[in-house]
Amino acid sequence: xxxxxxxxxxxxxxxxxxxxxxxxxxxxxxxxxxxxxxxxxxxxxxxxxxxxxxxxxxxxxxxxxxxxxxxxxxxxxxxxxxxxxxxxxxxxxxxxxxxxxxxxxxxxxxxxxxxxxxxxxxxxxxxxxxxxxxxxxxxxxxxxxxxxxxxxxxxxxxxxxxxxxxxxxxxxxxxxxxxxxxxxxxxxxxxxxxxxxxxxxxxxxxxx
Amino acid sequence: xxxxxxxxxxxxxxxxxxxxxxxxxxxxxxxxxxxxxxxxxxxxxxxxxxxxxxxxxxxxxxxxxxxxxxxxxxxxxxxxxxxxxxxxxxxxxxxxxxxxxxxxxxxxxxxxxxxxxxxxxxxxxxxxxxxxxxxxxxxxxxxxxxxxxxxxxxxxxxxxxxxxxxxxxxxxxxxxxxxxxxxxxxxxxxxxxxxxxxxxxxxxxxxxxxxxxxxxxxxxxxxxxxxxxxxxxxxxxxxxxxxxxxxxxxxxxxxxxxxxxxxxxxxxxxxxxxxxxxxxxxxxxxxxxxxxxxxxxxxxxxxxxxxxxxxxxxxxxxxxxxxxxxxxxxxxxxxxxxxxxxxxxxxxxxxxxxxxxxxxxxxxxxxxxxxxxxxxxxxxxxxxxxxxxxxxxxxxxxxxxxxxxxxxxxxxxxxxxxxxxxxxxxxxxxxxxxxxxxxxxxxxxxxxxxxxxxxxxxxxxxxxxxxxxxxxxxxxxxxxxxxxxxxxxxxxxxxxxxxxxxxxxxxxxxxxxxxxxxxxxxxxxxxxxxxxxxxxxxxxxxxxxxxxxxxxxxxxxxxxxxxxxxxxxxxxxxxxxxxxxxxxxxxxxxxxxxxxxxxxxxxxxxxxxxxxxxxxxxxxxxx
Numbered sequence: 001x002x003x004x005x006x007x008x009x010x011x012x013x014x015x016x017x018x019x020x021x022x023x024x025x026x027x028x029x030x031x032x033x034x035x036x037x038x039x040x041x042x043x044x045x046x047x048x049x050x051x052x053x054x055x056x057x058x059x060x061x062x063x064x065x066x067x068x069x070x071x072x073x074x075x076x077x078x079x080x081x082x083x084x085x086x087x088x089x090x091x092x093x094x095x096x097x098x099x100x101x102x103x104x105x106x107x108x109x110x111x112x113x114x115x116x117x118x119x120x121x122x123x124x125x126x127x128x129x130x131x132x133x134x135x136x137x138x139x140x141x142x143x144x145x146x147x148x149x150x151x152x153x154x155x156x157x158x159x160x161x162x163x164x165x166x167x168x169x170x171x172x173x174x175x176x177x178x179x180x181x182x183x184x185x186x187x188x189x190x191x192x193x194x195x196x197x198x199x200x201x202x203x204x205x206x207x208x
Numbered sequence: 209x210x211x212x213x214x215x216x217x218x219x220x221x222x223x224x225x226x227x228x229x230x231x232x233x234x235x236x237x238x239x240x241x242x243x244x245x246x247x248x249x250x251x252x253x254x255x256x257x258x259x260x261x262x263x264x265x266x267x268x269x270x271x272x273x274x275x276x277x278x279x280x281x282x283x284x285x286x287x288x289x290x291x292x293x294x295x296x297x298x299x300x301x302x303x304x305x306x307x308x309x310x311x312x313x314x315x316x317x318x319x320x321x322x323x324x325x326x327x328x329x330x331x332x333x334x335x336x337x338x339x340x341x342x343x344x345x346x347x348x349x350x351x352x353x354x355x356x357x358x359x360x361x362x363x364x365x366x367x368x369x370x371x372x373x374x375x376x377x378x379x380x381x382x383x384x385x386x387x388x389x390x391x392x393x394x395x396x397x398x399x400x401x402x403x404x405x406x407x408x409x410x411x412x413x414x415x416x417x418x419x420x421x422x423x424x425x426x427x428x429x430x431x432x433x434x435x436x437x438x439x440x441x442x443x444x445x446x447x448x449x450x451x452x453x454x455x456x457x458x459x460x461x462x463x464x465x466x467x468x469x470x471x472x473x474x475x476x477x478x479x480x481x482x483x484x485x486x487x488x489x490x491x492x493x494x495x496x497x498x499x500x501x502x503x504x505x506x507x508x509x510x511x512x513x514x515x516x517x518x519x520x521x522x523x524x525x526x527x528x529x530x531x532x533x534x535x536x537x538x539x540x541x542x543x544x545x546x547x548x549x550x551x552x553x554x555x556x557x558x559x560x561x562x563x564x565x566x567x568x569x570x571x572x573x574x575x576x577x578x579x580x581x582x583x584x585x586x587x588x589x590x591x592x593x594x595x596x597x598x599x600x601x602x603x604x605x606x607x608x609x610x611x612x613x614x615x616x617x618x619x620x621x622x623x624x625x626x627x628x629x630x631x632x633x634x635x636x637x638x639x640x641x642x643x644x645x646x647x648x649x650x651x652x653x654x655x656x657x658x659x660x661x662x663x664x665x666x667x668x669x670x671x672x673x674x675x676x677x678x679x680x681x682x683x684x685x686x687x688x689x690x691x692x693x694x695x696x697x698x699x700x701x702x703x704x705x706x707x708x709x710x711x712x713x714x715x716x717x718x719x720x721x722x723x724x725x726x727x728x729x730x731x732x733x734x735x736x737x738x739x740x741x742x743x744x745x746x747x748x749x750x751x752x753x754x755x756x757x758x759x760x761x762x763x764x765x766x767x768x769x770x771x772x773x774x775x776x777x778x779x780x781x782x783x784x785x786x787x788x789x790x791x792x793x794x795x796x797x798x799x800x801x802x803x804x805x806x807x808x809x810x811x812x813x814x815x816x817x818x819x820x821x822x823x824x825x826x827x828x829x830x831x
Binding site: 021035036043044140166180 | 378379381382386413415417424427431432434437441449562807
């Protein structure tokens with residue numbers, strides 16, 4: 001099978017994300033990349049745990065004074081739902097339903113955008129309360145860990161929009177199917193990272 | 209269109225190398241860039257030895273000495289040893305598994321340019337206000353208080369080149385898993401391919417902690433964060449952990465490919481199958497695994513407590529076991545073989561006692577209680593130079609002689625090669641053996657001078673004379689390279705006559721598509737098997753057909769250049785320079801713009817047609 005071949009619903013392969021050598025390589029390489037990303041976030045988590053509530057004086061905010069669970073809960077729900085919608089997009093990709101795939105991808109991006117909006121709002125609030133990137137080691141560690149995740153979401157959005165814009169007129173083929181698939185892998189990954197952030201930073205932060 | 213490379217002018221050749229995605233050309237780029245930084249790092253070493261040759265010397269000032277010392281370590285590890293090892297991985301590994309290129313040729317080029325621009329950025333510090341001076345480990349307690357931009361050059365330069373290494377590692381992993389020729393099972397892979405595989409896995413998991421450490425340090429120094437500032441609640445030990453979680457696997461990242469090169473040389477020039485192949489593979493994987501479990505042995509005196517120290521001490525000593533397996537396997541490979549003392553074999557032979565000496569001092573240092581005595585003395589300096597020079601540099605020099613004909617199509621002069629070897633070998637032991645004793649006598653490392661009458665004078669002079677020998681050895685090698693290139697006597701597929709693996713079954717240098725037809729691999733030492741059965745080459749595993757090849761691209765260069773520009777902006781933004789922020793944004797735009805272009809522009813590569821391949825046959829393949 002060639003990457004630039006034209007397909008119909010009938011001829012579309014069962015695993016379009018890995019039916020050429022190039023896409024097999026991309027598929028595997030991306031899994032390895034996510035392995036490296038896992039270690040990257042693990043290092044950031046370790047740093048955060050070591051520096052949690054480490055502030056220069058008693059006047060500084062600690063985790064338990066700061067976080068508001070309802071807001072974070074809504075953000076979590078947005079991101080988890082966006083993971084679900086990206087699964088639907090991949091389902092339609094495998095069924096050669098290009099329009100439906102694009103719709104679900106668009107929804108995924110919107111949910112991601114919503115999440116990012118809430119995160120910006122949350123950060124602005126903290127900054128107003130005096131918990132900033134430079135105010136304490138705790139602040140530096142918090143914004144670095146959560147911000148790295150937020151940066152990943154932002155990059156994911158740019159990626160998603162680029163993919164949708166680039167392929168809007170030409171439908172699915174074996175050249176772009178793996179691109180969509182790899183993006184969805186990435187999106188799931190940042191979702192999983194968020195689950196850990198929600199647990200380690202917010203839930204564990206609330207209990208002190 | 210013929211697939212033969214035409215005779216090209218200088219401009220065309222330069223453009224060719226700037227845009228190439230061919231693993232063989234990228235290997236040459238790595239060899240040249242790594243070789244250049246090896247000379248720079250070597251020069252720094254010479255300055256160190258001149259300064260220390262006599263007591264109370266004032267050849268360089270204390271501050272400048274710190275910079276030279278820091279840059280010597282950083283350059284040698286990140287900008288010389290790594291890329292030189294990468295050069296051989298790129299040149300040889302795809303050929304050894306019977307592949308036409310690596311899995312991601314574009315990423316391969318990007319990895320090189322990131323390393324290159326990172327290295328250039330780091331070294332520009334010499335001309336822009338002073339080099340980093342906090343040691344190659346750049347401990348936060350020192351680095352945060354270092355004046356000027358030296359440490360910023362370190363942080364940003366290593367960050368850029370580190371990303372290049374990381375994506376290179378992913379590339380090799382996928383290549384080895386997905387692109388092996390028919391019949392090339394995992395347990396038929398040459399040992400150098402195996403060590404490349406395990407090394408790449410180590411890179412994948414070891415470099416992200418360095419990335420994070422460098423990011424945190426960058427945030428602290430350039431953007432006002434407080435990770436390592438104790439008065440703000442920070443903790444400097446976090447840097448030590450992150451650095452060594454990277455730094456210890458890094459020494460295995462360097463030495464495993466060295467083991468791989470020697471594991472190719474021993475069977476080749478003993479004309480005998482590698483002894484204990486399976487146990488060699490097992491030992492390689494085990495060393496890779498244990499390499500992640502021992503980082504805190506660099507921090508015995510930090511005060512982690514006796515339990516942590518004991519656990520890390522035992523784990524460290526355990527690495528001696530798989531390494532010992534390897535040593536005995538190499539010895540037994542030579543045992544009963546018909547040994548031919550070529551230049552590469554000289555290095556391989558000298559490697560065993562030299563590396564074992566480094567291993568023995570390693571086990572001494574691993575004893576946490578005793579380490580309090582050795583810590584921060586010349587004993588440590590002697591130890592790691594015995595493993596890095598005795599292991600990695602010997603392997604790089606051996607590999608240079610061994611693979612030169614495969615990379616350039618002409619043999620380095622053997623007599624000059626042996627002169628290089630003896631000068632370097634004698635110089636190496638002269639320089640570093642005495643340093644064990646200097647350390648035990650109490651000479652601390654990283655000091656810029658010492659007083660007469662402390663008992664260090666004679667030994668330091670001996671050490672400096674050794675450095676002279678090593679320098680002469682390198683000069684002879686350079687002379688050899690020039691003479692060889694001028695003479696340019698072409699060689700055939702298997703110039704050593706004893707090639708065992710696939711890379712020796714194709715022309716030197718190979719055509720850009722490597723294998724006209726993918727070879728059928730019938731066992732370990734695939735080419736040797738065919739030779740022993742009286743065949744001239746490999747049996748093809750496929751009919752002659754069109755070959756799919758990737759397009760060249762200038763984008764990898766641009767992506768790396770963008771980060772290089774952005775790094776200047778990030779660095780000078782602390783000085784409130786008005787141009788700093790725009791420069792940073794422009795740099796990032798160049799990088800992300802190139803990524804965007806790469807994303808939206810389809811790149812299907814091209815096909816070499818069957819007919820052209822048949823033409824090549826008539827003319828004889830010359831790339």
